[in-house]
Each structure stands twice: as structure tokens, then as C-alpha cells.
Amino acid sequence: MKITDDAPPVLSALDRPNSYIGRSVPRPNLARLTQGRAQYVSDVTLPRMAHVAFVRSPYAHARITAIDTAAARKAPGVIAVVTGAELGKVITPWVGVLTHLKGIKSAPQHAIAVDRACWQGEAVCAVVARTRAEAEDGCELVEVSYQELPAVTDAETALDPGTPIIHPELGDNLTFERKHEAGDPDKGFAEADAVVETIFVFGRHTGVTNEPRAIVADWNPGEARLTVYQGTQAPHMMQNLFAKHLGLEEHQVRVITKDVGGSFGIKVHTYADEMAAVALSKLLKRPVKFVADRIESFVTDIHARDHRVKAKIGVKNDGTITAFEIDDLTGIGPYSVYPRTSGIEANQIVNLVGGPYTCPDYRARARVVFQNKNVMCQYRAVGHPIATAVTEGLVELAAARIGCDPLEIRRRNLIPDDGYPCSAPSGIKFEQLSHHEALAHLDAMMNYAGLRAEQQRLRAQGIHRGIGFAAFIEVTNPSAAFYGVGGAKISAQDGVTMKLDAQGALICQTGVTEQGQGAEAVIAQVAATAFGVPIERVRVITGDTDNTPYGGGTWASRAAGIGGEAAWQAGKALRANVLACAASILQAKPENLDIRNGAVVDGTTGTERLPLHELARIAYFRPDTLPPGFQAELMATRHYVPRAWPFAFTNGIQASYLEVDINTGFVTLLKHWCVEDCGTIINPQLVDEQIRGGVVQGLGGALFEHCLYDERGQMLNGNMADYLVPMAAEMPDIEIGHVVSPTADSELGAKGAGEAGTAGAPGAVMNAVNDALRPLGAQPITAMPLTPEVILRALGRV
Amino acid sequence: MSERFHDITLTVNGEDVRERVDARKTLVDFLREDLSLTGSHVGCEHGVCGACTVRVDGVVVRGCLMLAVQCDGARVETIEGVSDQGEIADLQTAFETRNALQCGYCTPGMLLTAQELLARGGVPSRDEIRAHISGNYCRCTGYQAIVDAVEAVAQSRAGGRR
Numbered sequence: 001m002k003i004t005d006d007a008p009p010v011l012s013a014l015d016r017p018n019s020y021i022g023r024s025v026p027r028p029n030l031a032r033l034t035q036g037r038a039q040y041v042s043d044v045t046l047p048r049m050a051h052v053a054f055v056r057s058p059y060a061h062a063r064i065t066a067i068d069t070a071a072a073r074k075a076p077g078v079i080a081v082v083t084g085a086e087l088g089k090v091i092t093p094w095v096g097v098l099t100h101l102k103g104i105k106s107a108p109q110h111a112i113a114v115d116r117a118c119w120q121g122e123a124v125c126a127v128v129a130r131t132r133a134e135a136e137d138g139c140e141l142v143e144v145s146y147q148e149l150p151a152v153t154d155a156e157t158a159l160d161p162g163t164p165i166i167h168p169e170l171g172d173n174l175t176f177e178r179k180h181e182a183g184d185p186d187k188g189f190a191e192a193d194a195v196v197e198t199i200f201v202f203g204r205h206t207g208v209t210n211e212p213r214a215i216v217a218d219w220n221p222g223e224a225r226l227t228v229y230q231g232t233q234a235p236h237m238m239q240n241l242f243a244k245h246l247g248l249e250e251h252q253v254r255v256i257t258k259d260v261g262g263s264f265g266i267k268v269h270t271y272a273d274e275m276a277a278v279a280l281s282k283l284l285k286r287p288v289k290f291v292a293d294r295i296e297s298f299v300t301d302i303h304a305r306d307h308r309v310k311a312k313i314g315v316k317n318d319g320t321i322t323a324f325e326i327d328d329l330t331g332i333g334p335y336s337v338y339p340r341t342s343g344i345e346a347n348q349i350v351n352l353v354g355g356p357y358t359c360p361d362y363r364a365r366a367r368v369v370f371q372n373k374n375v376m377c378q379y380r381a382v383g384h385p386i387a388t389a390v391t392e393g394l395v396e397l398a399a400a401r402i403g404c405d406p407l408e409i410r411r412r413n414l415i416p417d418d419g420y421p422c423s424a425p426s427g428i429k430f431e432q433l434s435h436h437e438a439l440a441h442l443d444a445m446m447n448y449a450g451l452r453a454e455q456q457r458l459r460a461q462g463i464h465r466g467i468g469f470a471a472f473i474e475v476t477n478p479s480a481a482f483y484g485v486g487g488a489k490i491s492a493q494d495g496v497t498m499k500l501d502a503q504g505a506l507i508c509q510t511g512v513t514e515q516g517q518g519a520e521a522v523i524a525q526v527a528a529t530a531f532g533v534p535i536e537r538v539r540v541i542t543g544d545t546d547n548t549p550y551g552g553g554t555w556a557s558r559a560a561g562i563g564g565e566a567a568w569q570a571g572k573a574l575r576a577n578v579l580a581c582a583a584s585i586l587q588a589k590p591e592n593l594d595i596r597n598g599a600v601v602d603g604t605t606g607t608e609r610l611p612l613h614e615l616a617r618i619a620y621f622r623p624d625t626l627p628p629g630f631q632a633e634l635m636a637t638r639h640y641v642p643r644a645w646p647f648a649f650t651n652g653i654q655a656s657y658l659e660v661d662i663n664t665g666f667v668t669l670l671k672h673w674c675v676e677d678c679g680t681i682i683n684p685q686l687v688d689e690q691i692r693g694g695v696v697q698g699l700g701g702a703l704f705e706h707c708l709y710d711e712r713g714q715m716l717n718g719n720m721a722d723y724l725v726p727m728a729a730e731m732p733d734i735e736i737g738h739v740v741s742p743t744a745d746s747e748l749g750a751k752g753a754g755e756a757g758t759a760g761a762p763g764a765v766m767n768a769v770n771d772a773l774r775p776l777g778a779q780p781i782t783a784m785p786l787t788p789e790v791i792l793r794a795l796g797r798v
Numbered sequence: 799m800s801e802r803f804h805d806i807t808l809t810v811n812g813e814d815v816r817e818r819v820d821a822r823k824t825l826v827d828f829l830r831e832d833l834s835l836t837g838s839h840v841g842c843e844h845g846v847c848g849a850c851t852v853r854v855d856g857v858v859v860r861g862c863l864m865l866a867v868q869c870d871g872a873r874v875e876t877i878e879g880v881s882d883q884g885e886i887a888d889l890q891t892a893f894e895t896r897n898a899l900q901c902g903y904c905t906p907g908m909l910l911t912a913q914e915l916l917a918r919g920g921v922p923s924r925d926e927i928r929a930h931i932s933g934n935y936c937r938c939t940g941y942q943a944i945v946d947a948v949e950a951v952a953q954s955r956a957g958g959r960r
Contacts, residue, residue: 025894033902034890034909036877043836131820131831186863210841210903210937260905261839294842338956378840465834516900516938688896696940706873719847720935728941729932757940 013678014748017596018532020525021748023573025483025535027521031370041214041231042291049216049287050079052277053359055125055137055142057117058297060151060372060432060713061166061334062116066144067125077134080284082126085111091279092245094270096336097487101343103206104368105174106336107167111276114123117146118166119207119374120713121299123273128280128288149369151372151713154413155308155331158369165335165413166370175336175368176343180350181673182425188323192314201389201783202762205308205705208381208725211261212292213301215274217281226253228278233268234553239545240489241270241339241551242278257543259675263515264380264697267300268555270338273300298718303707304345304379307386311353313394313796314417319404319412324354324425325360327392330368333375341378344366348475349382349424353391355473356435356651362425380608383554384474384759387697389784391775392470392763396770397780406469406767407448410439410653414471427758432646433651435471436648438675441737442469446673451657459775465670467660468767472760473662476752477648477743479641483786487701493641494562495549498632502620504598504612506533508570509541511551512563517754518686523567526684526748530571531578532595533612550636557752560682561648562640565746569638580612588707636688641747648743648751654695654760656768662776665788667703667769669730675737677755680749687753688736694757695734700726702762708786806870810835811879819866820934825849826861828869829876834873837877837906840936849935851907852876858914886913889951898947902937908934912948 014021030037065507069081093108093136115122127138143351150164157163158173165173189195207656216229226248231236235255243250277290292300309331312699314322328349332342346366355360399409414435415422423429453466480492497509508527513519520540528535541547549566552558565634579590582600586609594603600610618625626632642648655673660666674691681687704724708716717723742749769791770780778794792798807816810833814927817832824843829835829852841849843862880886886909892898899905901952908931915922915930922930927948928941936944 027897030897030899030902031890033899033905035881036835036895037838037905038902039901040839041842045829131819208935208937210847210901211839212841212937228864260901262901264937291840409806516902518900520896600898606858685897689939692940692942693900693938694940697937719844720842721844724938725935726940727932727935728945729925731928731941732941733942733945 004377006209009502015720016529016532018534019025019529020535021529021682022684024683025521025525027518027538029520040211040259040261041216041229042211042641043231044214046287048092049129049289050130050284051132051135052280052288053132053139054123054273055127055139055144057113057120057124059123059146059148060116060120060153061149062117062146063149064113064117064124064144066145067146069125071126072138072141075138076135077125077130078138081138081142082112082280084124085109085757087112087126087279087283088114089268090246091275094245094338096338097343098341098488100484100486101176101341101347101776103407104336104341104343105170106175106508106784107170109335109338109372111272111279115150115304119372120715121374123276126276126280126283134492134507146240152372153371153709153711153713155329155369155371158331158371159281166372173370175332175370176346177351177367178347178366180426183361185323185325185361185363188316191323191384194250194318194398194401195314196394196401197312197313198780198782200309200311200393202305202386202704203785204303205701206298206301206303207264207266209262209264209266212294212297213267213271213274214290214291215277216287217278217584218287219281219285219295223251225573226282228253228255228280229266230255230257232257233263233511233555233712234490234514235543235545235751236511236550237490237553241794245275247284248281248401254443255545257513260515265378265555266380267338269299269302269377274619294720295718298723299374299715300700302337302375302379304372305386305701306376309386309390309626311390311394315398315402317402319344319402319409321357321359321398321413324682325358325363326353328366329372331371333373334366334370335375337375337377340378340491340662341485341511341733342449342556344378346382349387351428352473355424355428356415356471357412358415360425374715375711378500380694380697381758384472384755385762388470388472388759389763389766393782396468396767400774407439407443409469410469411436414439415672428649429645430649432741433473433649434677434741435651437739438651438653439471440675440784442629442655442673442675443738444653445735461515463659464662465657466770468651468656468764470760470767471653471762472756474557474756474759475647476650477561478644479643479646482556483644491550491552493639494524494551494566495637495639496563496566497549497637498531498574499568500574500612500616504616505537506541507539508567509548510563510567511549511553512559513543514555515554517554517690518683519554519671521686522560522564522682526564526567527571531575532567533598537598549639555669557754561746561750561752562642564682564750565748566638566640568748569640570636571626572596572636573636581617584627584630585615585618588611636710641743644745648745650751650756651677651680652756652760654764656764658768658772659763660769660791666790667786669699669771674734674757674760675739676751676753677739677741679742679751681738681742682739682750690753691735691736691757695761696726696731698758699731699765701784702765805869806867808869808872808874809840810874811876816880819863823866824862825852825864825866825869828866829861835876835878839903839906840924843852846935848907848911849904851910851934853910856908877910879911887955889916892947892951896947899940900941904934904936908936916948916952916955921956924949
């Protein structure tokens, strides 16, 4: 292991001429985005394209007694007005369950509500018109009669006998429950010198992608094909789902994903309104476009994080942690989201709590319940921010109780760096982590001792600053263990097809997708390195099910680790093919040749023997000059899926330094640090920027973001003026450090880095606020977002 | 004045434009739908996110808070025009090399807003840069790379020194 920081790593076994591994190569295609020449789905227009807008339920729970569409049908520009029952003739409903989440249940969900609306914002009728504005005008004229039903909104009472059951056929409001026990937690708590018990509350928040969800569906009956332009992270998954629910074969469906204006897990799920748009195209035999507006986004984009966790830690006076216990409750809306389910976040919390530590005694329960609010599902760092804030919140509360320094208690309990491979009490498996090296690096990077001295000095002046930490682990590079084993048609493997074009450039097609993370850059870097051309000679094609290898897409921090390894293997395979061709042309042995800088060279002296454009010319246009029986194969495909480990866990530690104004309750973030170990770093700049962006998303959830609902299930702040997101002025500079523990599951050794920032930031900020307020006798704060009101209440000032 | 549709004449990126517009149509919808200038983006449609930022008579405005009909006689500039003119070439390059954009959806608005600050001259502090772009929402980057890029261009335009 070595610390890299901003310097490129020392040459490794992966380095070859034209090595771009470990270099901060700028992403290709950025000029298109800076010049306003991108093509997002919201920009797509097609001949005869119509626009759909939806009439949405104003009630959280209501029976639909009548829909009068007569006036809307006559409105200017309106092409069709379609109810859920009518649309049900072309699209089947779906149920969001997976077989490996034992006992998970949900009810059939329709593209447009049939008979009953189960959350405020659920679509109850579609109006298709020439323009979006005319479609919205038409929606105003649709008369829907509702009979309001009692709304189940409080997760705490969702399972009470007196609470109405949202889907009576399911028997109760329990979606999923998991219980887990490892070691002897009762003995652990009995042996503790102190037991700290508290309740953590995490507010609902959502992704707020800058480009809302967008889809253009184009059913062409002339060729019996459906082409869908969609801002999605997983084109092949959507191809499968469109085909399945529209009664088509997958080869009849093409999903094209061009530029995507932000995703973060929001755009990897099945949305009823998007399914409706596709079904409407089939029904109307013409292209139909749907772009959610911001108000629709707030009540229909998946929400996340709405968890209440009762949690307990036992600790000895010497700092040894003796046991962890959690009881998680989460409300996920009226349906488990299809096809990944809404049970995963709670399941992850059970998996991850206590994960960085050696303590073997652990008890957990997680319950997932239905309620009449917008659906919840997987959003960036799924479960990690909660598990990390709970674990790290407990650790710092325990440290304070026994009078131990917060870094010292971690040193005494983090799994030793030479203690791998090993398993956590939850059963998750670790190949190689680096908690202690990461902690030591963070300690030095932030000058912890100096900051403590500064904190003390300023406190004497009435300035209240806090330092908080959060050690974390992150699930990356998922194998089929994540979804495939549960029956979902979500590919764990991914592929890269690489071909030499007729001028000697490299064309790479891949199943991983790009939504700004830099997957295209990573594929290009790896391909150029493995094959041996300047990166300017590499073109990467993503986001088209007709033209890329079958793959999972980009989610769960998988694109670099899985797609990158496929590119590495494809590059090696094509290199071997090209060298075989060169050897036949040059009457040399392939093993004596190499490809460097776009030319075949002598492997020993590096002398150029044959430029690639000349090789391509001969292979494509004068194959008659090649020896009889030799066929050049200038295209190669390789796939990769992690096999040795279900997940490539990464680790790291974050620190927050902030100031609390005890009169107003306002928090000023002064600085944030993150040391992270994602294995081999393919592009240091992209890794750092993933972490920075992730940290800020975590800070948003910690301090600002909250989907507020009233007791009738009405969202109260569904707009960007009332729902606060992090803006530039409130955010700190973020310093990043690295430790490198490659995974041996792949030759590249790269793990994911997309969610580490979001995983750790909320816990670090919560701990820092408590650190600032502790000398004032404040109650520990364990509820997010940490609004001024929450802070003033903790101080007893309101 | 009660007419729903209005004829407007304006220049957009230096080109003369005459169109008949619905009185309710926002400037950004007009640019995107009627003129196919899709570099200006629609993010929130209520003036918070800044994705629709354009310049009208030299002033940065929100394309979702201004109606097309209000632009009769105006000089409108979008990212396409400003980009083609080369006015912000250094800023675009700085964004690209610093990876100050990820999905790119906020980027046209962010660039025009940053250029407004840079055009004032001098080298603004990081806090001043943060304050100036604080009406432009970026969900991807966490802003630091954007601040770095704007700061670097300010220094470079000021002669490479503070």
C-alpha cells in the first residue's frame, strides 16, 4: 500500500508505454458540454412527437370514483386522454420484490393508477398533446372525482393494529423485515463499563438531479420496434423491463442514453410515468415525450433515507467496544420500487453497522413498512450514510462517555490493517481494507492536534467549533449477489468491444454508462494503456443497447472497477490479435513485437516496424497480400464480473471542522477531509471529484435537505425554494487523501469511489456539531437534518 | 394588450429573429423550442437553480423568469453564441481541465454567471466566487472544482498574478 495524494503513483505492473493508469487525463467530450452542444433527453425531438402531461392525485390516499375526460379531449392540441384502465390494455403492472430478500412483499403497481391513488403525486390520467403546454392545459380540464381514504403516514404506527392496511391483500403494512444476531451481544453489553443508547432520525430527502427525469418513446409499428431515449443509468435493464411489460421481445426494444443531467441513483429505477409514456407511444403509434417538471420531480423521483434507528453501544473504560445493537424502521411509500426493491437500504444498514470495527457481538433488526407517501428506494450511497452516522455517532458518544479521544477510540477498535481477509459480524466479507493507515493519514493531513489547540483557544473567546469523524466502508463492484441472485434481470457483468478502425484508431463500445462520473474517460485510459495508443486515438461509445455489449450500466460504484477491467481484458485481446496480424505482415514472431504510441514496434528496441494505420489498410483493403489461411481479427470483446468476492469493499475516514453560532443555530462548514482507499486509482482527478461531489451530497442531507410531509401525506416543500440544497456559498473546500489497496479480483485492482463521500459526510458533521456543543451541556443531536432549530433545541434555547 | 400571441423582433446570438410567440412562453422555452438553442437548460422553472441562465442586453438573467414577449427589441445571448464568439474560451478550457463539470447540465449557466464576475476584472477571492455563483445549482461537483477553475482564469486574465 502506498499513499498517493496528488502525485501520480509509482509505476506499477499495469504500466506500459502510453500508460494512462493513475493519470489525471481530462475527460473526452467535455467541450461538447461546455459549449452547450450536449444532447440530453430533454433536448430530443422526433418527427410527429407528442408530449404527455399527467393529472396527479392531490390526495395521499383516495379512491378514484370517476374520471371525466370529455372537456380535455376537446381542448386545443390534445391528441389523447388516457386513464389507467385504458393504458392497462398495453402495459402490465409490476411488483417490486426480490427472492433473496426473504419475505419481502409488495402490491402490483400500475403505470397510471387504477381505481385508487396511493400517494400524493401518483399519476391518475394522461393527457397527450402537440406541446407540453397544451398537455398541461388539457390536464386542467380532466375532472377526477375522489373519495379520500385514511392516509398511513407515520412509519412508527404503520404496523399498529388500528392502522389501516394500505394493501389489504398483503395482510399488513410490513414490506420486509430482517433480523440478525452475531456473537453474544447480551454478554457484550453485560461486560461493558458504559452503555450508550440513543435514537437516530434521518429525514427523507431526494436526488434533485438538475435535469429532471426525461424519456422519449418511439414505437414504430412499421418495424415492430420500440426505440426509447431515456436518461437512465441502466439501459439494458430498462430494455428488459420495457419488453417484459409491453409484451415485446428484448430485440424489439432499443434504449438510447445520450447525455444525462445527473443521476445519483435516481435514474436507475422504474417510474410509473416513464412506463406510461412508453405505453402511450405504443398505443398512439407515434413518439411520446415526458419530462418531469420540478414539482413532479419532488413528488415522484424516489426519496431515500427516511429511517429511525434505535441504537446501542457497549464500551469498556479502556475503549474496547463490546457490542452494537440497532433497530431500524423505515417507511418506503405504498410500493416497493421495481425492480431493485425498497428493502435494500434497510438491508444495507444491517450489513454495514459496526463494519469498520473488530467487535464481534452484534444484534440488528430492520423493518420496512408501507405508507402513503412518495416511494423510497436506492439513492447514492444506499444505506451507508445511515449506517455510518449510527455507528460513528455511537462511537463518539461512547468516547465522550469514557473520556477517550475520538481518534484514539477508533485506533483501539478498527480492524487491524493486517487482519484481512475477514468478515464483519453481519457476514459481509472484506478482502483488504486500510482503516489504520487511512486514520493516520487523516490525522496528519488535518493537523488534528493543531486543530484541537485552535478549538480550545477560540472557545475561550466564545467561538464554538467542533471536530467530528466518520470512518466508513463502502460496497462497490457488486457481483450477481446484489440483484441477480434475487431474480432481477440486472446484469452484474459488463463488457467492452474494441475494434481497430481503418485508420488505426481504437473504437470501444461498453455497457457501462456515463452520467458525468467519467466512465468514458476511465474506459479510454484503460483501453489506450492496454492496447498501446495515444488516448486521443480512442473513442468510447456508451448508452445504446443496439451498439454496446450487454451490461449493467453505472450504479453501485461499478463502472471503473467492472467496466474498466473489461476494457483492460479487451485491450489485451485486441493487442494480441493485432500483433498476430503484424507478425504475419512483417514475417516476425508476435512475442518480439509490441504496440506503442499507435505503431507496431520491435519489442526490444522500440524501433517502429509498422504504423497501425498501415496495418489496418492492409488488413481491411489488401487482405489478399496476407499469407493464405491468415484472417486478421481486428475486433475483440471481453466481459468481466467479480467472482472471488461478492463486493469489493472500500474504506476511508472523513473529518469535519465547523463552527456553530449558538445564538442562531447556524452551522458554518470550515473544512472537510476525506482519506479513501478505492484500490488502484485509474484517474486521481476523477476519483477526487467523485468524492468531493459525494461529500457535498452528504452534507446536504446532514444540514439542509428534508422532504417535509404533513399528517395527511401532503409534501409541504416540493420546490427548490423551500427544499434546500447545497449551494456554493455554504460549502467548504474538501481535502482528499488516498491509501491504495488494490483488489486481487481483477488485474487492474480498481474498486469503486462514487459513494464514499456521501457515505461518511453526514456522520462526520453530526459528530462535529456535537463536539462543538458538548461543553455547553447540550443534548447530543442525533436527528438530521441538523437545522438551526434542532441545534437551538439541543442547547435549550427554544 | 390582451392579445395572446405577439410578434417579437430581437437578436439572438447576433442573428435577427422575428417570431410570433404565446404570451405565456418563457424566454428559455422560446430559445429551446422555437430556436432549437438547447444549450440553455430547464432545471426548476422557478428561478432557483440557474440552469436557464442567459444574457439579455448584456445582463445575466434567468430564462425561466422572463417571458419571450418581454424580449421584443432585446439582444439575447446564449451559451451557443458566447461560445462561438470565443469570449469564454479560456474559462471553458479551465472547466474542462479542472473537471469543473460532471453531468454538464448546470455548466452553460455556470459559465455565463462566472463570466459576469470575471468581466468585472481583478481577482475575486474564493469566497467572492462562491457567493457569485451561489444562485447556480450544481449537484455533481460539490463546487470546489468550479471555484478552482474560475479562480485560475481570474488569475490568468489578471496577468498570472494576484
